[in-house]
Amino acid sequence: MKKTCITFTAAIIILSSFTAEETRAQPQLDLIATYDTGLGSLGSEIISVRKEGGIAALTNVAGSVDVLDLSDPFQPQLMRRVVVDTTFGTPNSVAVHPEHDYFLVVTGTPGLMGTVAAYRISDGVFLSSAPVGIQPDSIAISPNGEYAVVANEAEGTGIGLNGGDGSLSVVDLVGFNAEIPSQLLVTHVALPSAAGLPGFSLLRTDDAARLPVDNHPATLEPETVAITANSQFAYISLEENSGVVRINLKNLQLTYFGLGQTIHDADLVVGGGYNPTVDSLMAFREPDGIALDQSGKFFVTADEGDTRNALGSNSPRGGRTVSLFDARTGVLLGDTGSQIDDSAALFGVYPDSRSNRGGSEPEVLDLTRHHGMTLVAVGLERANAVALIDVSNPCTPLVIDLAPVGIAPEGIKFFHRKGQLYVAVANEVSGTVSILEVFDF
Secondary structure, three states: OEEEEEEEEOOEEEEEEEEOOOOOOOOEEEEEEEEEOOOHHHOOOOEEEOOOOOEEEEEEOOOEEEEEEOOOOOOOEEEEEEEOOOOOOEEEEEEEOOOOOEEEEEEEOOOOEEEEEEEEOOOOOEEEEEEEEEOEEEEEEOOOOOEEEEEEOOOOOEOOEOOOOOEEEEEEOOOOOOOOOOOOEEEEEEOOOOOOOOOOOOOEEEOOOOOEOOOOHHHOOEEEEEEOOOOOEEEEEEOOOOEEEEEEOOOOOEEEEEOOEEEEEEOOOOOOOOOOOOEEEEEEOOOOOEEEOOOOOEEEEEEOOOEEEOOOOOOOOOOOEEEEEEOOOOOEEEEOOOHHHHHHHHOOOOOHHHOOOOOOOEEEEEEEEEOOEEEEEEEEOOOOEEEEEEOOOOOOOEEEEEEEOOOOEEEEEEEEEOOEEEEEEEEOOOOEEEEEEEEOO
8 A cells, every 4th residue: 555745845746655554563662682782871872783693782971882792682792892992072973884794983072083993893903093074973884885974963062162164074994993993084074055055053052152043054964874774875863954865975065955844732841741732733743863774765764853043942842753754865854853851751750940941852773673663762862761763654653652761861773683672772971771671462
């Protein structure tokens, strides 16, 4: 059965066809294990999991990467703690190579050029490093293992102090391996201005420097990287700008997508419990996490928000949604509306004290196929929970379950073991990793 998303934009009707799945039992989340770094708020920020073999890497703000064995999801084990060079900043993100015996980690701090470094998984030995852009915040390796893409956020260094130009770095990994390490070859990709492009944010200031977000290079802040299954394109969220930039990894050609605004019921008043019918939220989405459908048809964003009202009032920020867009055109297909906060309230974890800011704050997400369904798992930073969303029909995403995890979930990855689906969640404040099983009745 075919369903059609009909999106009205600039007086043009765009039709996108997707296959709707048959009605089935809805999967649910079950917390089955917890790994504790022992570092508290200095541990556990971003996690990367190899699709096969159960190897994971976890960044710790304290200056290390934990290599984990997830081959038995019920008993996650620390294989080794790799101390990384923090000369140019803390480790902000990590990516495990899909085949070779190494991971890449980016280190950086606001206002300064950062680094990408390779370490061997099997013994933690340093292999090579190279400079990247200002304050690298995220890294992902292409499924074919030939490229890594780094999002250099370059956020402000203090109130009134701009952190520099946001940018991308592309690392050529062809021929690089752990047996005969060589130099990491990095290409710097400057971002052109997105000022005036439709759908990009307006009348906002960034949260760090409190400077107007005008969408020129100095206020473009790349956040999270996702790469297509065919390794041809990378999509990078621009949170403060409410946009996404796509880069062709063959010729480095860039394409911008403005994500526009969402309108839905929301609780915008602190106190009095969850009451989403008093006000309607209209806000730029401001995506943090981003993921791609394996077919390459659409991308998904977690719309956290990290700006302020440029006019001076303390207005809400971020869409509080998970949104889906056509990967070719950037046209909106659908979003979750108020479902995320609705579910947090239903499960008793809605953060009422954050109602006037970002609500549950969907942060980072991942997407996978499982038993004929397309599922998204998204961490809710302020609700201390993970929401499971059925996006099999991207026009009508449906939040189907929610489970509490540790404090302030940041990184999140699906992984399969012996035909079963699991979610690994890095909890930034509690310094733990929660392992959840996705099971069907």
